[in-house]
Amino acid sequence: MAKDKEISDRWRGFQDIADSRHLANRVEREVVDALAAAVREAYPRLSHRYYAMKARWLGMEVMNHWDRNAPLPETPKAVIRWDDARDTVLAAYQRFSPDMAEIARGFFDRRWIDAPVRPGKSPGAVAHPTVPSAHPYVLLNYMGKPRDVMTLAHELGHGVHQVLAAGQGALMASTPLTLAETASVFGEMLTFRSLLEQTGDRRERKAMLAQKVEDMINTVVRQIAFYEFERKVHAERRNGELTSDRLGEFWLEVQAESLGPAIKLREGYEVFWTYIPHFIHSPFYVYAYAFGDCLVNSLYAVYQNAERGFQEKYFEMLRAGGTKHHSELLAPFGLDATDPAFWQIGLGVIGSLIDELEALDK
Numbered sequence: 001m002a003k004d005k006e007i008s009d010r011w012r013g014f015q016d017i018a019d020s021r022h023l024a025n026r027v028e029r030e031v032v033d034a035l036a037a038a039v040r041e042a043y044p045r046l047s048h049r050y051y052a053m054k055a056r057w058l059g060m061e062v063m064n065h066w067d068r069n070a071p072l073p074e075t076p077k078a079v080i081r082w083d084d085a086r087d088t089v090l091a092a093y094q095r096f097s098p099d100m101a102e103i104a105r106g107f108f109d110r111r112w113i114d115a116p117v118r119p120g121k122s123p124g125a126v127a128h129p130t131v132p133s134a135h136p137y138v139l140l141n142y143m144g145k146p147r148d149v150m151t152l153a154h155e156l157g158h159g160v161h162q163v164l165a166a167g168q169g170a171l172m173a174s175t176p177l178t179l180a181e182t183a184s185v186f187g188e189m190l191t192f193r194s195l196l197e198q199t200g201d202r203r204e205r206k207a208m209l210a211q212k213v214e215d216m217i218n219t220v221v222r223q224i225a226f227y228e229f230e231r232k233v234h235a236e237r238r239n240g241e242l243t244s245d246r247l248g249e250f251w252l253e254v255q256a257e258s259l260g261p262a263i264k265l266r267e268g269y270e271v272f273w274t275y276i277p278h279f280i281h282s283p284f285y286v287y288a289y290a291f292g293d294c295l296v297n298s299l300y301a302v303y304q305n306a307e308r309g310f311q312e313k314y315f316e317m318l319r320a321g322g323t324k325h326h327s328e329l330l331a332p333f334g335l336d337a338t339d340p341a342f343w344q345i346g347l348g349v350i351g352s353l354i355d356e357l358e359a360l361d362k
């Protein structure tokens with residue numbers, strides 16, 4: 001398959017192994033290179049630092065790879081009622097912008113959300129825009145966990161984005177992958193902050209922060225490690241066929257580099273690259289997750305230090321749908337994705353959440 005891709009790239013005149021993906025994402029190679037370099041450089045102060053702390057919580061110096069995402073025992077277990085989830089999300093949106101809360105409220109009042117778990121219903125969650133002349137639908141599997149409240153906030157973010165961009169019409173409303181998660185991740189962050197403030201118990205706060213940090217590491221650090229794995233595979237395939245042992249070596253290299261010394265990679269982990277469907281079905285797709293998350297974190301950092309008027313610019317950005325290049329969308333915020341310092345802002349948001357955890361840990 002890697003050879004097939006190489007032939008296709010050559011015939012189409014793509015130079016770098018990831019250039020066809022960059023074109024589809026409407027993003028330049030230099031921008032993705034800057035993102036990947038910034039994330040790799042941040043591994044020690046993000047994933048390495050966090051996993052060393054988590055190993056200590058679990059009473060180990062080095063934890064096994066299967067303990068990486070183990071939930072902490074302090075994770076809140078009380079079931080959050082649907083009405084409370086709605087109020088929490090709408091209040092978080094309201095504090096940011098009454099207009100945004102108003103659009104989100106419409107999803108509840110007009111019954112555009114299907115929340116209950118039912119036999120035969122698919123897992124996961126989605127906001128589907130249908131067509132601009134109709135309205136989006138949100139599909140969830142709501143079970144009352146704090147994470148489900150965040151998922152509700154996430155999908156409503158997509159929903160608000162889809163409502164606002166509908167004016168661009170069916171062909172231009174949707175954004176490329178790299179910008180698709182802008183409103184969802186932002187809405188999730190607003191709601192996470194509210195939930196955290198409502199949680200008085202220090203141990204529960206710690207577990208919630210830890211889960212958030214783990215999600216972010218999995219979205220940013222891990223997906224860039226996946227991207228590096230694919231780069232090694234496709235680059236070396238140009239020199240000849242690869243053995244399965246070689247693929248396993250690449251995998252272990254990128255995992256050791258990204259996870260750091262506090263995680264022991266046990267025998268059998270070398271074949272775990274096979275669990276990522278993107279490697280087979282959509283090469284180099286993975287970096288879009290890191291791109292989107294870092295971009296939104298940078299926006300959130302601007303919002304936190306914002307002068308007035310952030311909200312209006314933010315709405316303009318969402319209304320643009322897929323009609324503008326990332327440079328045009330970010331310019332009003334004084335942000336520029338081609339500048340390596342831009343990615344540091346987003347990575348700094350993750351770093352400061354780990355700082356908060358360290359402070360709670362004392």
Ligand SMILES: [Zn+2]
Binds near residue numbers: 154158181184
């Ligand atoms: Zn999403």
